[in-house]
Amino acid sequence: MARRSWAAAAAVLVGAGTIAVASRSPDAPMPSPPPAAANDATDVGQLRREVALLRGAVARGPAVAHAPAAVDAPPPPDEAPVAPEALIADQTMLVEDRLAAGDPDPSWSSDATRLIHDRFAQAGLTGARLDAAACRGTLCKIQLRFESAEALAAVAGDAADSVPWTASGFVRSDPDDPLRLVVYASREGTRLPHPDQL
Amino acid sequence: MRTSLLALLPLVALAADAHAQDRKHYPGNMCRVASTSYFDNDGRVANTAATSQKFECPIIRDNVNIQRTWVYYKDLSATDGVKCRLKTGKIDDASGTAYWFEDAASGNADVNSTPAYLTFVDQPNIPDGYYSLRCYLPGVTSAGQSAIVKYLVAEVE
Numbered sequence: 001m002a003r004r005s006w007a008a009a010a011a012v013l014v015g016a017g018t019i020a021v022a023s024r025s026p027d028a029p030m031p032s033p034p035p036a037a038a039n040d041a042t043d044v045g046q047l048r049r050e051v052a053l054l055r056g057a058v059a060r061g062p063a064v065a066h067a068p069a070a071v072d073a074p075p076p077p078d079e080a081p082v083a084p085e086a087l088i089a090d091q092t093m094l095v096e097d098r099l100a101a102g103d104p105d106p107s108w109s110s111d112a113t114r115l116i117h118d119r120f121a122q123a124g125l126t127g128a129r130l131d132a133a134a135c136r137g138t139l140c141k142i143q144l145r146f147e148s149a150e151a152l153a154a155v156a157g158d159a160a161d162s163v164p165w166t167a168s169g170f171v172r173s174d175p176d177d178p179l180r181l182v183v184y185a186s187r188e189g190t191r192l193p194h195p196d197q198l
Numbered sequence: 199m200r201t202s203l204l205a206l207l208p209l210v211a212l213a214a215d216a217h218a219q220d221r222k223h224y225p226g227n228m229c230r231v232a233s234t235s236y237f238d239n240d241g242r243v244a245n246t247a248a249t250s251q252k253f254e255c256p257i258i259r260d261n262v263n264i265q266r267t268w269v270y271y272k273d274l275s276a277t278d279g280v281k282c283r284l285k286t287g288k289i290d291d292a293s294g295t296a297y298w299f300e301d302a303a304s305g306n307a308d309v310n311s312t313p314a315y316l317t318f319v320d321q322p323n324i325p326d327g328y329y330s331l332r333c334y335l336p337g338v339t340s341a342g343q344s345a346i347v348k349y350l351v352a353e354v355e
Contacts, residue, residue: 083325084288084296084324084325084327085293087322087323087324088288088296091298091322153290156290156295157285157295157297157330160283160285160299160301163301166281166301166302166303167299167300167301168298168299168300168301169298169299169300170296170297170298170299171295171296171297171298171299172294172295172296172297173293173294173295173296174294175293175294178294181295191300191319192298194298194320194322196322196323
């Protein structure tokens with residue numbers, strides 16, 4: 001969006017410069033310019049320099065216009081440098097804490113656990129077995145173990161399919177077992193708690 | 199005209215920075231069916247097969263994280279629904295895989311001949327991560343073909 005605004009502004013300015021320059025045909029005889037025309041020529045030259053500067057600014061992006069002194073500096077990161085591992089660890093801790101916090105609805109938990117087992121029996125993931133499934137509160141934890149790293153890599157992106165309802169969730173490799181994936185899923189109608197939303 | 203044009207630069211920058219959300223409308227026909235035939239017309243993608251088909255809809259990440267996503271669809275099946283999953287993940291590396299997912303679906307019995315939409319809310323910010331949107335469209339019925347009309351992604355700027 002920002003880049004498009006810059007391009008539009010530059011296009012207007014470049015267009016203005018082009019019109020000003022095109023008003024002087026190179027084939028027309030050039031009478032002695034009156035003083036006012038000399039000022040026009042100076043304006044055209046100034047316009048050309050400014051258009052060139054603007055073209056450069058557009059090519060470099062808006063950050064340069066905000067901080068001209070930073071032209072030679074490396075581009076700033078486009079987002080806060082938060083390590084994914086930290087977010088994954090925070091997310092894992094949060095859902096594990098919630099799972100350990102008690103079970104206000106044991107009937108849902110047992111039904112949900114059974115549904116997970118049924119889903120896996122009907123449509124399991126190739127090369128995987130269901131190691132464990134447990135639900136508490138509004139969350140379920142599903143542990144899948146794969147026969148090989150290749151099998152895991154082939155279907156890791158589909159691991160969320162082991163949840164038999166419309167859910168939000170989180171899938172991660174088990175740091176203690178490279179052949180295991182852990183799927184955390186919310187109860188239908190609820191959302192997975194996120195660490196940055198606490 | 200004697201006023202330097204360069205003086206306009208801060209104004210242009212301020213106008214650009216006034217937007218806190220970067221919204222992009224993707225035509226439904228950017229979605230590609232993962233198995234059999236597909237059909238696109240007027241920017242939509244429709245399922246021409248007799249059975250439910252899976253479509254992958256690319257999302258370009260160019261900001262921080264997704265704040266909202268809407269998938270506009272037509273569901274012409276009274277026995278099956280449109281089901282979509284939005285994923286945000288990190289690129290697999292030595293530490294393995296990790297992604298967040300969110301599902302949304304229309305009711306199996308619901309029929310929407312005019313576009314309805316599914317909504318996805320805040321996704322986590324995964325530096326250098328990826329987005330993935332996958333949808334299943336019901337098979338053709340006597341009422342016609344179910345379709346993804348478009349999807350709208352709003353990233354935080």
